[in-house]
Amino acid sequence: MIDLHVHTNCSDGTLTPTELVKRAAVKGVTTLAITDHDTIAGNEEALKEGVRLGVEVIPGVEVSIKIGEVGVHLLGYGLDFTTPRGLAAFNRLAVAREERLVRMVSRLNELGAPITSNEVKQLAGGEVIGRLHIAKVMMRRGFVPNLQSAFTQYLGKRGLAYVDRERLTPIGAIEVIKEMGGVAVMAHPGVLERELGEFPEDVVRELKDMGIGGIEAYYSRHSPEQTEAFSELAAKLGLFTTGGSDFHAPNPDGIELGRGYGDMRVPEECLVELKKAISNTRN
Structure with a gap:
């Protein structure tokens, strides 16, 4: 199984990177991408444990941006987390x-x-x-x-003590991801669809023009119809598709690694296309 969207306690997950990779091995996940919010801190530990257990770990991140007043998340994959600009940005x-x-x-x-x-x-x-x-x-x-x-x-966002988070600009985030040898992907577009109340094709097109390479079509909270619609949009725009559970914590009734709520499966072709895109970025 493949899971390209998971979180550790380096952001808002509950498991350490080591514990997360161990759980992936137990659950039959063979390829895992660490995508903590606005931090690359957990990647090195996860990679070491992945080597030990035979789980392929793809270094990644989930970055919060805004397009106008719309909050959007980008996933970065295949990162060299030692590059000076990347370290400076996330620091x-x-x-x-x-x-x-x-x-x-x-x-x-x-x-x-x-x-x-x-x-x-x-x-x-x-x-x-x-x-x-x-x-x-x-x-x-x-x-x-x-x-x-x-x-x-x-x-909460309308709460009396709420302070908005600092974000990279959309182009800045994509540039940092590329400079680190990675590729940028729009995360869970179905979440944005619910917030906007309409299909977010315009946002995807705008992000494509800025340099994203793919869309997360396979996602725990996407319906089969949404997965199909976002896969078709990706094909139309010349983008590849990825997928992941958005796992944060062990929960018998919640999202599980590699399976989401039970019926999510990320096709092998997603991983093949992602690796091809990462290779193209580095070459």
Whole structure:
């Protein structure tokens, strides 16, 4: 099985890169791409464990961008995570996450929440800090009754303490991915379709003009009709297709590596075309 979209605790997953690759081996996943949000930190560890267990690991990333006011995610595959510009770009995003934490905690303090940035960092325990960690500290301090309340009232996009994340520009993100020897792919277009309320062909065309090479047509939350529609769009625009589960954490009733909700399968042809595109970028 192939899974080209998974997360570790270097972003918002729960498993370490080593644990994730071990789970992939147990579940029969033979090729795995590490695509943590706005960080390349987990790739080296995952590659080492992949060599040990015989699981092919493709170094990657999932980058948040905006096209106008529309939030879009790009997947980068085949990255050389030692390139200076790539390291600089993702180090800057790490600094921005830290600054975002401080600003959100400051807003919460103004609203009466008795929490500190240090508490959030301690709870994260070395993981990349996200809003979930802030929400857990808010619960621990009794400021909110549950995580849903924390996000609905304070940390969600319309929340009182929300601070938007810093993003690379669309062209900047694609250029960084290419400079690292990789290829850029539009992630889960069906998610964008639900948000827009319409088929996102115009966004895909705009991203193609900027330099993406493919679309993630196979995805846990895509219906069979969406998978077919995005595969047809890719063919029409001369893009290849990829696929992945978007696995974050072990959950008996949730998304599983390589299978999504049970019936997702990424065709071997997707991996062949992806490797061809990576090779072309490097040559």
